[in-house]
Amino acid sequence: MSGIQESFRGSTILVTGATGFLGQLMVEKLLRTCSNLDMIYVLVRPKKGKNEEDRLKQIFDGHLFEPLKKLRPDFLSKVRLICGDCRNPCLGLSAEDVNLLKQKLNFIFHIAATVRFDQHIHTAYDINVGATVDLIQIAKEAQNLKAFVHISTAYSNCPRKVIDECFYEPSMRWRELRQLVDSLDDESLSALTPLIIDKWPNTYSFTKCLAEDAIRDLGKDLPIAIVRPSVVVSTAKEPLSNWINNVYGAGGVAAGAAVGLIRVMRADEKNVMDIVPADYVINSSIAAAWEVTSSRPSDPIILNYVSSTQRPITFGQYMKDLKCTMYVPALFCMWYYFLTLESQRLVYNVYSFFLHTIPALIADFIAVVLRKQPRLIKGYMKVHKFIDVIAYFAVQEWSFNNNNVQTLWKKLSEEDKKLFNFDISGLEWDVFLFHMLRGVRLYTIGETFETLEKAKAHYFRLKVIHFSVVYAVQLLLLWTTYQLLKYTYSIL
Numbered sequence: 001m002s003g004i005q006e007s008f009r010g011s012t013i014l015v016t017g018a019t020g021f022l023g024q025l026m027v028e029k030l031l032r033t034c035s036n037l038d039m040i041y042v043l044v045r046p047k048k049g050k051n052e053e054d055r056l057k058q059i060f061d062g063h064l065f066e067p068l069k070k071l072r073p074d075f076l077s078k079v080r081l082i083c084g085d086c087r088n089p090c091l092g093l094s095a096e097d098v099n100l101l102k103q104k105l106n107f108i109f110h111i112a113a114t115v116r117f118d119q120h121i122h123t124a125y126d127i128n129v130g131a132t133v134d135l136i137q138i139a140k141e142a143q144n145l146k147a148f149v150h151i152s153t154a155y156s157n158c159p160r161k162v163i164d165e166c167f168y169e170p171s172m173r174w175r176e177l178r179q180l181v182d183s184l185d186d187e188s189l190s191a192l193t194p195l196i197i198d199k200w201p202n203t204y205s206f207t208k209c210l211a212e213d214a215i216r217d218l219g220k221d222l223p224i225a226i227v228r229p230s231v232v233v234s235t236a237k238e239p240l241s242n243w244i245n246n247v248y249g250a251g252g253v254a255a256g257a258a259v260g261l262i263r264v265m266r267a268d269e270k271n272v273m274d275i276v277p278a279d280y281v282i283n284s285s286i287a288a289a290w291e292v293t294s295s296r297p298s299d300p301i302i303l304n305y306v307s308s309t310q311r312p313i314t315f316g317q318y319m320k321d322l323k324c325t326m327y328v329p330a331l332f333c334m335w336y337y338f339l340t341l342e343s344q345r346l347v348y349n350v351y352s353f354f355l356h357t358i359p360a361l362i363a364d365f366i367a368v369v370l371r372k373q374p375r376l377i378k379g380y381m382k383v384h385k386f387i388d389v390i391a392y393f394a395v396q397e398w399s400f401n402n403n404n405v406q407t408l409w410k411k412l413s414e415e416d417k418k419l420f421n422f423d424i425s426g427l428e429w430d431v432f433l434f435h436m437l438r439g440v441r442l443y444t445i446g447e448t449f450e451t452l453e454k455a456k457a458h459y460f461r462l463k464v465i466h467f468s469v470v471y472a473v474q475l476l477l478l479w480t481t482y483q484l485l486k487y488t489y490s491i492l
Contacts, residue, residue: 017112018042045085086131117202128207159199224300225288236277242439260335267394268343269316284422329459336466
């Protein structure tokens with residue numbers, strides 16, 4: 001047993017957000033590496049017509065848990081479902097479950113959050129702040145709590161350009177926002193949202209900031225660690241190389257560009273793109289729980305888990321490396337890969353009109369003629385909204401301090417460093433991104449590599465069409481310029 005594994009011996013753990021991207025990885029990692037734990041309680045809510053049991057079964061039947069099934073076929077004996085909903089008071093838990101958690105809990109990994117940047121501020125408060133407050137109250141009454149790990153975001157204080165591993169004073173305290181959401185209707189809150197969030201770009205980053213404010217206010221004398229990851233992308237190595245199950249953030253850009261849907265993006269190619277592998281985030285969070293258990297700090301410890309400090313990569317390099325991996329295309333590709341990065345809004349809008357809107361209009365017109373459903377214009381409305389949302393983080397840079405992360409890494413034994421690797425300084429981005437695009441193809445787009453040869457032939461045809469169009473447009477522009485010059489010369 002390594003030091004970290006020993007700290008979880010016989011322990012009972014609560015994981016919120018267990019059906020989400022990071023939550024699934026946390027549950028899998030704990031079950032796979034800390035097999036001596038007693039029980040993991042997973043908080044699950046019904047969603048889209050599926051009850052809690054069906055959602056949990058769907059997750060365990062997925063790709064992610066295949067290695068665990070081979071290693072520990074009986075792993076489900078250490079998982080217990082708790083029905084709840086972070087949108088409701090006291091996380092929607094029954095009185096019996098609350099009492100059970102207070103008696104049994106040793107570790108809490110609070111991962112649940114709404115990651116929708118445009119979420120209504122009332123809902124964002126309930127999930128990101130209110131649930132955190134309620135969980136702290138449960139933690140205070142837990143009889144044998146060893147560690148409470150809260151997953152925040154590196155951009156919780158994004159109005160600042162330099163962000164250290166410490167608390168900052170928000171523009172509004174969490175109690176003040178609670179008074180507003182309790183006293184105003186949703187329509188009034190919507191109208192006031194720009195004033196409420198102040199310099200924050202969206203309700204997500206603002207409420208994550210206030211969740212930290214609530215922890216500082218209520219979490220005194222509790223063994224708490226706050227982990228602030230930057231932009232989380234696919235896994236690097238475990239349990240599967242480059243597993244990802246969503247199209248948010250950098251993963252969405254990679255997927256959209258890979259299939260030829262996104263051709264221009266508002267970003268500065270010289271800026272650092274602060275991305276971190278999901279499994280490294282999970283490993284650092286588990287190590288943070290071990291650190292809190294070992295040192296019992298009087299105040300919460302904060303870890304900025306970022307790549308920009310030790311292993312930076314720019315937007316330009318990210319896109320360049322992705323382009324080099326396009327010899328593993330998908331049959332789903334709509335067009336040949338080409339992506340333009342433009343930081344200026346006006347120039348971006350011009351590019352977007354010619355590279356997105358006009359092709360979409362032409363494609364939808366052809367669809368109507370062929371009596372098919374036109375979809376591209378509606379699709380690009382979503383794409384443009386997505387690009388606008390992430391533009392705030394793509395045209396700016398931040399300077400992060402991650403001394404606590406580096407210190408924690410040095411404290412680990414050699415065995416724990418192998419089991420719970422989160423050393424971002426040793427990551428090779430070109431290798432990682434090569435595998436990341438394969439992961440996007442397999443896990444997000446849903447194409448196995450049995451179709452690779454057909455996909456390559458399809459992609460070659462798209463390449464021929466792409467360059468044919470490019471050269472045709474260039475010739476048309478040259479001819480038009482020639483005719484204009486000829487006409488101008490004739491009238492002089």
